[in-house]
Structures are given as structure tokens and as C-alpha cells.
Amino acid sequence: MRTTISVIKADIGSLAGHVKVPRELLDVCGDSLSRALKRGIIKDFHVTSCGDDIDLIIAHNKGVDSSVVHELAWRIFRAAANLAKERHYYAAGQDLLVEAFSGNIRGMGPGIAEFEFQERPSEPIIVFACDKTSPSAFNLPFFKIFADPFNSAGLVIDPKLHGGFKFEVHDVKQAKRIFLGCPEELYDLLALIGVSSRYLIKRVFRKDGEIAAVVSTERLSQIAGRYVGKDDPVAIVRTQSGFPATGEALEAFVMPQLVPGWMRGSHRGPLMPVAQRDAHPTRFDGPPRAMALGFQVSDGKLLGPADLFDDVAFDESRRMALEISDYMRSHGPFEPHLLSPEELEYTTLPQVVERLKKRFEPIE
Ligand code: F6R
Ligand code: MG
Ligand code: MG
Numbered sequence: 001m002r003t004t005i006s007v008i009k010a011d012i013g014s015l016a017g018h019v020k021v022p023r024e025l026l027d028v029c030g031d032s033l034s035r036a037l038k039r040g041i042i043k044d045f046h047v048t049s050c051g052d053d054i055d056l057i058i059a060h061n062k063g064v065d066s067s068v069v070h071e072l073a074w075r076i077f078r079a080a081a082n083l084a085k086e087r088h089y090y091a092a093g094q095d096l097l098v099e100a101f102s103g104n105i106r107g108m109g110p111g112i113a114e115f116e117f118q119e120r121p122s123e124p125i126i127v128f129a130c131d132k133t134s135p136s137a138f139n140l141p142f143f144k145i146f147a148d149p150f151n152s153a154g155l156v157i158d159p160k161l162h163g164g165f166k167f168e169v170h171d172v173k174q175a176k177r178i179f180l181g182c183p184e185e186l187y188d189l190l191a192l193i194g195v196s197s198r199y200l201i202k203r204v205f206r207k208d209g210e211i212a213a214v215v216s217t218e219r220l221s222q223i224a225g226r227y228v229g230k231d232d233p234v235a236i237v238r239t240q241s242g243f244p245a246t247g248e249a250l251e252a253f254v255m256p257q258l259v260p261g262w263m264r265g266s267h268r269g270p271l272m273p274v275a276q277r278d279a280h281p282t283r284f285d286g287p288p289r290a291m292a293l294g295f296q297v298s299d300g301k302l303l304g305p306a307d308l309f310d311d312v313a314f315d316e317s318r319r320m321a322l323e324i325s326d327y328m329r330s331h332g333p334f335e336p337h338l339l340s341p342e343e344l345e346y347t348t349l350p351q352v353v354e355r356l357k358k359r360f361e362p363i364e
Pocket of ligand 3: 011051052053131132232
């Protein structure tokens with residue numbers, strides 16, 4: 001049977017600043033999805049949060065870009081945002097950028113990662129959710145999972161993976177996309193996705209066309225034309241039996257890579273893999289977090305989750321992330337802790353330069 005998994009996320013208000021989603025907002029989402037489940041609109045769901053972002057994980061059979069599912073998520077976020085406003089939670093309604101729903105949640109503020117597949121006899125998936133970072137945070141780990149034999153042993157020794165994977169890469173500046181196959185176009189792929197401020201991995205496919213992974217790549221700052229918060233991405237990966245093993249997918253997050261999005265969306269910091277209970281960034285509003293929930297998709301039901309970074313095996317990554325945090329923080333307002341001017345969510349630089357304009361003089 002064909003099943004669609006839609007992970008739809010939004011920051012619609014949080015507790016004590018941009019820290020964590022209050023329980024009562026999650027309950028609004030859970031109650032609404034329960035009603036949708038009873039009415040047969042969806043097959044199953046799980047509500048969770050990463051930092052100040054709510055993640056609705058929905059299983060259904062309506063395909064990707066279903067206006068029914070998108071509108072459901074939109075209405076749920078609206079209801080939760082109304083409560084957030086009533087209760088004066090912080091940044092209530094932040095990610096809901098338009099008034100009325102118009103057919104597809106893309107471009108309306110929330111982020112979305114969704115794919116449809118024919119369920120295998122056993123269908124494990126991982127839902128990744130991040131806070132205080134951008135979709136570009138998935139470029140490096142997804143490259144490792146699907147193209148790096150030093151990360152994924154299956155690329156070398158599993159005949160089902162040996163053919164490699166195909167990457168759909170988006171040029172976010174030109175709104176164009178390209179498909180690149182690996183291993184044959186590995187260097188071209190790296191030449192693009194290494195420039196992660198511009199080129200984003202959107203989807204990964206097996207060479208037979210089967211979908212393997214998808215990332216939410218909505219650009220909130222571009223949508224709104226002004227700073228309205230981070231993209232704080234989500235992603236879904238299929239694992240095992242013809243896809244990378246669950247452990248190969250998780251292995252790609254061991255190295256706490258530097259990502260943009262820390263404090264005011266304007267600083268680089270290490271992406272720290274954490275259990276859900278630790279997904280509430282407070283130190284300098286960070287450091288950026290990634291959590292990973294594992295499910296078995298079973299006749300449209302979501303069995304689980306297993307909290308996959310809740311393992312002592314990631315302690316050393318977390319320790320390293322904290323050490324890198326100290327090091328990066330010690331740069332204060334200097335690059336590369338501070339992002340380059342083009343990447344800053346907001347800056348006083350133009351005003352400062354304007355005010356000092358007359359005092360700039362030619363260098364002898
Ligand atoms: C929000 C975030 C935070 C805020 C910062 C300032 O996700 O990344 O670091 O940018 O707390 O927030 P405001 O401007 O709302 O006071
Ligand atoms: Mg927030
Ligand atoms: Mg957030």
C-alpha cells in the first residue's frame with residue numbers, strides 16, 4: 001500500500017523566549033489530530049517539538065501536496081497560535097505569515113518535508129528535527145549518509161546500495177534545481193553543496209527512482225522579505241533493506257559540524273545531536289540542536305518513536321559540541337562565529353556605515 005509521511009513544522013509561540021513549546025500548545029495539536037484520525041482523514045500522527053518548533057508527523061494516504069492535509073496542519077497551527085496569543089507566549093504566531101489558507105502550506109510560513117512510498121514488508125524511517133539552524137545543516141550529513149563510503153559501509157558492501165543515490169539539489173538564489181548521481185558525479189555534487197548558503201539538498205533517490213530522503217527547504221526570511229525566525233528544518237529518511245542502515249544515517253551526525261542559525265540567526269555554532277528531552281536550547285539560545293525519532297511505518301500507522309540520539313554513544317559528540325561552543329563563543333562579534341553580512345538575519349551594519357560615511361577617507 002502507498003503511504004505518505006508529512007512532517008510539517010512551525011514556531012507559533014514558546015516559553016521563556018525562543019526556548020521550548022509549552023505543553024498546552026502541543027495538546028491543541030494532538031487533540032485536533034486525534035479528531036482528524038477518528039474522522040478517517042489521516043492514518044496516524046505523532047506530535048513533538050524541537051526547541052521552539054512544533055513538529056506534526058502525519059501518516060496518511062492522500063499523497064504529497066495534499067490540500068486536505070496541508071489545510072489540516074494550517075488550521076491546527078492557527079488554533080495553537082490563537083492560544084499562544086491569548087496566553088502571551090513568546091513570538092506567538094511567528095511562522096504563520098498569511099491570513100487565509102490557499103491550497104498549499106508551502107510559502108505560508110511553516111516548513112514541510114513529505115514523501116510517498118509503497119510500504120516495504122518492514123518500513124523503518126527517521127524523522128530529524130532541528131532548532132536554531134537552517135536546511136543547509138542537512139547538506140553535510142546527507143552527503144555522508146548517501147554518498148560517503150567512510151560513513152555508510154553499505155555503499156561498498158551491500159549490493160542493494162552499491163549503485164549509489166541521486167541527489168536533487170536546489171539553487172535557492174535562482175529557484176532552480178538539478179539532479180546529480182553519485183558516485184559518478186560526486187565531485188560536482190560537492191562543488192555545489194559545499195556552498196551550503198546557496199545550494200541545498202532537497203531530496204535523495206535510489207537509482208531505481210525510489211525516494212530515500214527529503215528535507216524541508218522553505219526559506220522563511222525570503223518568504224516574508226524580512227526576519228521572521230529561522231527555517232529550523234525537518235527531514236525524513238528511509239532506512240534499512242536497500243537504504244542506508246539506521247546506524248549509518250545516525251553516524252553522519254556524530255561530527256558536530258558548524259552550522260548557521262545560533263543566536264539571532266546570525267551566528268555559527270556546532271550542531272549537537274540530542275535526545276528529545278534535551279531539545280530546548282538555552283545557552284546563547286543554542287547551541288543548535290538536532291533530534292532523531294525512529295518509527296516503523298506499518299499499514300499507515302506510526303509505531304514508535306525510538307528517541308535515536310538518546311544513546312551514550314553520542315555523549316562524545318555532545319561533549320565535543322560543547323567544547324566547540326566555548327571556542328566559537330570566544331570569538332564574540334567576530335567572523336566566523338558571526339555570519340557574513342549576506343547571511344545575517346539582521347544587522348546594524350548599513351546604518352553604521354551610513355552614519356560613518358563622511359568619515360571614510362581614501363587610503364594614501
Ligand atoms: C529564535 C532565535 C533567537 C532569537 C533571539 C532574539 O529562534 O534564534 O536567538 O533570534 O532570542 O529574539 P527576539 O528578537 O525575539 O528578542
Ligand atoms: Mg521562536
Ligand atoms: Mg526554532
